[in-house]
Amino acid sequence: MGGRLPMSGMEGFLAGLAHPVIGPDHLLFVLAIGALASTQAGGVWLPVVFVLTGLGGTLLHLAEMNLPLLEIFVSVSLVLAGWLLARRQTPGLAVLLGLGAIAGIFHGYAYAESIIGAESSPLGGYLVGLATIQLGIAVAVCQWCQFLRLSKAGVTEANGSGRSVENLLRYAGFTFFGAGLAFLSGALPSL
Template sequence: MYAKFSTLLNRKLVICGLTGSSLLLSSSPALAHHPFGDKAPANVFEGFLSGLGHPVIGPDHLAFVIAVGFVAVVFQRGLLIPVSFVVASLVGTIVHLLNVDLPAPEFFISASVLLFGLLLALKNSLPSGVVIALAAVAGLFHGYAYGEAVVGSEMFPLLAYLVGFTTIQMAIAIGVYLTVERMGGSREQQTMNLRFAGFTLAGIGVAFLSGVVLN
């Protein structure tokens, strides 16, 4: 009886962690990619706040950062997964600012949520190195989208923006990782909870991907 209650409780905690992402499905795409509307940050304060806001109010970005935290629990050297994603997102932003085009970024961002959800849901046995590389590829596209919000910004607001989105992404991903690690319960219960989270994230990814394809 206690084991069943613990499993249900842990699943409710997982649901709470994902609810914000699913509710944001109805958010305005323009707002999700521009914390200050269409205005580039004009100073360090705006740059930092914009960096903090972009991954959070962008539902596709938020869902993937949460997914990265969950996936980090499953694989060996798991914390390298969010690290590789965040570092690559910095590179992706720079790529955008250098006017280098990446193909279909919104498609690949939505697909990344679906892919990492499936990695959890289907207990994929890919080597951790492959997952780290996939996180890095996803980071390039997420970072490329982040770059749109700071086109035309001066150096210091831009640097503050980079610090902001690096900080918030690492905080969310590591926070999810530590929360799952400290939930307790048996390994089987943890596996079930993670698979449940994976199916939820995969469903969110399908919704995002459908919106991109049908628009």
């Protein structure tokens, strides 16, 4: 929107669609949530909980409540998600849902920065767009990983290298972990 607040519901919707995609820390976390969800039976609830609590975090910010160390918690959430994927043994779904809920509050709070002061129609559009894109990306990643796990591609890659989906998730975990540390190193000087 060129640095200005959205003026209509459609502009708000488009801003909501764009926000988590143009912020690399948020995009990587949404991808990580989808990957983590794929490791659990019923894991599709993880993105749902993350998105719902993220909307709650957005509303907390709009209500002028203060969450300290915001960028640090956003970065740490990516580090933790990466670590959980890299170690191959993720905790149970209940633990992941709790961690996803906490992360959702902080990510949602950060998302609100770009919409503070908007009228109700653009705000509503923003929240719908934000929820739609995050759920779409995370559920697509979850479903893709589950598809690979069930297909022949989940056992070996097309080139026959023998990498399982679990190994690919582990490598993704290392990537998320490293990216989270990089974002954290950028957030720490702001203390």
